[in-house]
Amino acid sequence: MNTTTQHTITESVHRSVPIKVLLWIGLITSLVFFVFATPNKNLESFGMTLLISTMYTFGYGLSNGILNDRLSKRYSWTTQTNRRLWWGICGTILVNVVMTYGLNYLNFVVIQGNSNAEFFSLRMNFTHWFFINFALMMSAILHARGFMLAMKRNAKEQVVEQKIIATSANAQLESLKNQLDPHFLFNSLNVLSALIDENPAQAQTFTASMSKIYRYVLDQKDKEAVTVAEELDFAHTYAELLKTRFDDSVQFSFAVRQEDMQKWVVPLSLQLLLENAIKHNFATSHKPLKIIIGTENGTLTIENNLQSRPMVKDREGIGLSNIVQRYALITPLHVKIEQTENYFKVKIPMLDQAPQFQNHDIMKTEEDIHQEKAIYRV
Numbered sequence: 001m002n003t004t005t006q007h008t009i010t011e012s013v014h015r016s017v018p019i020k021v022l023l024w025i026g027l028i029t030s031l032v033f034f035v036f037a038t039p040n041k042n043l044e045s046f047g048m049t050l051l052i053s054t055m056y057t058f059g060y061g062l063s064n065g066i067l068n069d070r071l072s073k074r075y076s077w078t079t080q081t082n083r084r085l086w087w088g089i090c091g092t093i094l095v096n097v098v099m100t101y102g103l104n105y106l107n108f109v110v111i112q113g114n115s116n117a118e119f120f121s122l123r124m125n126f127t128h129w130f131f132i133n134f135a136l137m138m139s140a141i142l143h144a145r146g147f148m149l150a151m152k153r154n155a156k157e158q159v160v161e162q163k164i165i166a167t168s169a170n171a172q173l174e175s176l177k178n179q180l181d182p183h184f185l186f187n188s189l190n191v192l193s194a195l196i197d198e199n200p201a202q203a204q205t206f207t208a209s210m211s212k213i214y215r216y217v218l219d220q221k222d223k224e225a226v227t228v229a230e231e232l233d234f235a236h237t238y239a240e241l242l243k244t245r246f247d248d249s250v251q252f253s254f255a256v257r258q259e260d261m262q263k264w265v266v267p268l269s270l271q272l273l274l275e276n277a278i279k280h281n282f283a284t285s286h287k288p289l290k291i292i293i294g295t296e297n298g299t300l301t302i303e304n305n306l307q308s309r310p311m312v313k314d315r316e317g318i319g320l321s322n323i324v325q326r327y328a329l330i331t332p333l334h335v336k337i338e339q340t341e342n343y344f345k346v347k348i349p350m351l352d353q354a355p356q357f358q359n360h361d362i363m364k365t366e367e368d369i370h371q372e373k374a375i376y377r378v
Contacts, residue, residue: 026050026057052107059103063095064139068146077150088143096135100128195245202244209241220267224330225354228300229261235270235293242274249283255294263350265300266326273302273346276319280344282307299336299347306344323348330355 030053034046071091075084104127108114118124192210195203216234220226232254239252274291281304283289292303324335333349 022057022061023054025061026054029053029057048111052111055106056103059099060096060135060138063099064092064135064142067091067095068142072146072150077147078154092136092139092143096139097132100131100135104128104131206241206244209237209244213237213241217268217271223267224326225264225351226267227261228256228263228265228295228350231265231267231270231300232256232261232293234268235274238271238274239291242278246278246283246289248285249288250278251288251290253290253292255292256300257295260295260300260350263352264354265348265350266323266330269300269323269348270302272319272323273348276346277302277304277344279319280308281305282309295350296347298350300350301345301347303343303345306339306342320346 027050030046030050033053034041034049068088071084071087075087077084104124105119108124109116109119192203192206195206213234216237220230220234236254242250243252270293277291278289281289287307289307290305292301294301294303320335320337327333327335327349331349331351333351335349336347338345338347
């Protein structure tokens, strides 16, 4: 047997039953047999009893340890419980029957000098049966120990994994929310810059309104969700701000049911979606952009007539992608998109209660986001 094989066997036994435990079992067993079953109480008899007890202890411990280790590597207690159980039962019976006859042959024939005929006699069959049942009982204890250790280890791993996921998801959510400040400020300053040249008086009004709105951005961006009433109140103010810039080129209509006002949505979702609609569509006094904000089947909807214009990719906005990712971190409900030749509609879920932050299959959500980015037009 080479060094690698010896190390593997020793490691397998140590994982299933520590070597010290086997030594103690062998010593205690030999003392019991020496005191109660050995007629000659002398040092030679004790040595022989210790040798035989150790032989049985390590024989059963080694064989069952390797079996338990190999089965646990091949079949997981946590994910393949039934297969691991049935292979364990069959393997344990086979191994312990073979080991019993092998160890008994070494003990009764090789060491004690009994004949082969006597070894297979009716009297010895009872002895074999006793040893087999004793070995199976000890093996069941070892497998039960292995099962409990596997469950305990799996529980610890899940706790650690959930902590890592929660930490990562929290960091991701904070990163998404931190995008809102510069995003809002950048777009507002663009509008203000245009107004300064076109209409200085409107620019002053816009500046005052922008200050009020930016306060809302600062107050709400650190929240996972706000009520529909709060978000709608902000949307009214923000719509007035946009009208300052676009006059009658953009028309707003609000049709949110009163019973939906106390439901919850992610903050600043309406602001991002309103910007998204204006950014991707023409808006003139002859062909105004009509934006309708309402509710439908448990969702807050933002719909606009489709007057698409080509986009210059001078910078990648956050828009829908930000909303989708923030929803993915607080609820399994998905943002939905409807688009026809005539209109474009976004449906964001309304939650019945304020969400407590939790992870909802982040990896799957990220994959969905990558597949849907073309539709989201971010």
